[in-house]
Amino acid sequence: MYKIVLENVNNTHEYEELVKIFLRPEEYDVSMDGDTEGADLVVRNRGDKNIAKKEIYEALRELTGKSPAWGIVTGIRPVKMTGEIVRRYEEEGNHSAYKNAREKLLSYYCISEEKADLALEMYRLQQKIFGRPPERSVGIYIDIPFCPTRCLYCSFASNQTDYSETLRYMKALYREMEYVSAEMKKKGWYAESIYIGGGTPSTLHEEDLAEFLNFVRDNYLSDGTKEFTVEMGRPDTIDLGKLAAAKKAGAGRISINPQTMKDETLELIGRQHDSAAIRQAFAQADEAEIGIINADVIAGLPGETVSDFRETLKKVEELGPENITVHSLAVKRASKLVDIDSEFHYRQGRVVTEMLDNARAFLHEKGYRPYYLYRQKHMSGAQENTGYAKPGTEGLYNTRIMEEAQTIIAMGASGMTKVYFPEENRLERVPNVSNYEIYIDRLDEMINRKKEGLFNAY
Numbered sequence: 045m046y047k048i049v050l051e052n053v054n055n056t057h058e059y060e061e062l063v064k065i066f067l068r069p070e071e072y073d074v075s076m077d078g079d080t081e082g083a084d085l086v087v088r089n090r091g092d093k094n095i096a097k098k099e100i101y102e103a104l105r106e107l108t109g110k111s112p113a114w115g116i117v118t119g120i121r122p123v124k125m126t127g128e129i130v131r132r133y134e135e136e137g138n139h140s141a142y143k144n145a146r147e148k149l150l151s152y153y154c155i156s157e158e159k160a161d162l163a164l165e166m167y168r169l170q171q172k173i174f175g176r177p178p179e180r181s182v183g184i185y186i187d188i189p190f191c192p193t194r195c196l197y198c199s200f201a202s203n204q205t206d207y208s209e210t211l212r213y214m215k216a217l218y219r220e221m222e223y224v225s226a227e228m229k230k231k232g233w234y235a236e237s238i239y240i241g242g243g244t245p246s247t248l249h250e251e252d253l254a255e256f257l258n259f260v261r262d263n264y265l266s267d268g269t270k271e272f273t274v275e276m277g278r279p280d281t282i283d284l285g286k287l288a289a290a291k292k293a294g295a296g297r298i299s300i301n302p303q304t305m306k307d308e309t310l311e312l313i314g315r316q317h318d319s320a321a322i323r324q325a326f327a328q329a330d331e332a333e334i335g336i337i338n339a340d341v342i343a344g345l346p347g348e349t350v351s352d353f354r355e356t357l358k359k360v361e362e363l364g365p366e367n368i369t370v371h372s373l374a375v376k377r378a379s380k381l382v383d384i385d386s387e388f389h390y391r392q393g394r395v396v397t398e399m400l401d402n403a404r405a406f407l408h409e410k411g412y413r414p415y416y417l418y419r420q421k422h423m424s425g426a427q428e429n430t431g432y433a434k435p436g437t438e439g440l441y442n443t444r445i446m447e448e449a450q451t452i453i454a455m456g457a458s459g460m461t462k463v464y465f466p467e468e469n470r471l472e473r474v475p476n477v478s479n480y481e482i483y484i485d486r487l488d489e490m491i492n493r494k495k496e497g498l499f500n501a502y
């Protein structure tokens with residue numbers, strides 16, 4: 045047991061997040077202002093928590109021989125953090141803002157050269173292609189929290205219910221969407237991007253999906269809208285009729301998420317389809333001329349080797365998606381995987397790192413470039429999820445949600461609205477409940493939360 049005592053801190057949470065990257069829960073004990081007798085490490089916060097974290101990082105690197113690539117950074121948005129450092133230097137009139145930011149990422153945050161360059165490159169690219177969000181623009185997110193089955197690693201609000209329940213949910217959702225649309229018009233706000241996620245929105249039957257997407261088009265799409273995305277993650281929910289409905293409603297992007305092209309793994313993770321169904325879904329999307337397709341894959345799935353993952357990437361790339369998002373498996377508390385093997389992500393760390401390195405090189409060679417990334421807790425190897433895109437097809441919504449410099453209005457169960465106050469560069473969260481039945485029952489309260497926390501807030 046490695047005993048760490050923290051002094052002059054309010055809580056241990058952020059420090060513990062760092063310790064967890066090095067050690068398993070049963071291998072350490074972190075306490076604050078406690079008895080230092082027998083402590084392996086005593087760290088005092090002298091006014092800068094990052095310096096205290098650096099002390100921990102260096103001690104644990106020495107102890108374990110590990111050098112986590114994101115250094116002392118435990119937050120999920122390292123590109124946003126990088127952008128803030130660059131901007132601060134620029135505001136001070138510093139002509140070497142990027143160079144100095146890089147030095148700070150390396151020496152102060154202990155980030156590896158590779159990750160520091162990646163974060164800087166992404167920030168530069170995002171500024172070049174999207175810039176700062178226009179005034180009065182917002183992002184729109186709408187959640188359809190139903191899927192045909194629950195994937196082994198899923199930690200989202202994904203329900204498997206009778207279709208009558210889905211329709212009951214949609215009825216409530218329409219009321220929230222109507223309210224938000226009317227209030228946005230009063231405010232003069234418009235949707236810069238629209239993202240329909242979940243769950244799997246394409247679990248809706250064709251006529252219901254068409255009606256819903258047409259409603260979104262009629263109420264939220266405007267001349268200022270640059271992007272309209274519909275997740276159709278599960279190939280077994282896709283058909284030509286639904287794809288045509290999405291296109292007719294104005295959606296220019298969809299997501300089809302294979303996760304792996306290995307049939308045994310698809311079965312293991314709880315999918316009811318094989319890789320042939322994935323190929324068919326891509327062929328249908330091509331036939332429907334949908335525009336831009338994103339494909340998600342996961343590095344570190346149970347039983348998969350580096351060469352399995354390489355094979356998946358190769359096969360997915362051959363399907364021709366404009367975007368490929370490479371996830372590192374995260375074993376979250378709400379997933380079934382955590383019950384089966386809670387330490388899975390600790391063991392997979394090295395394998396996942398190798399998979400991600402392979403992915404970067406392969407996708408670069410195929411003309412994709414990384415444009416956004418985020419991290420999650422409990423990720424294998426404390427790595428990241430990275431969105432790659434063919435130049436000119438980068439996703440605006442994905443970038444804005446990570447940048448946190450624009451209000452995102454989220455509707456439906458588990459929707460987390462984020463209200464951005466530009467003068468203070470501050471976000472306020474206005475959550476909806478995540479259980480869809482409670483959402484239906486307490487819809488008036490959800491609408492009222494938006495009224496108070498969003499529309500009356502500024």
Ligand code: SF4
Pocket residue numbers: 190191193194195197198199200201202242243244277278
């Ligand atoms: S498709 Fe996504 S939301 Fe649905 S069960 Fe799988 S991981 Fe969860």
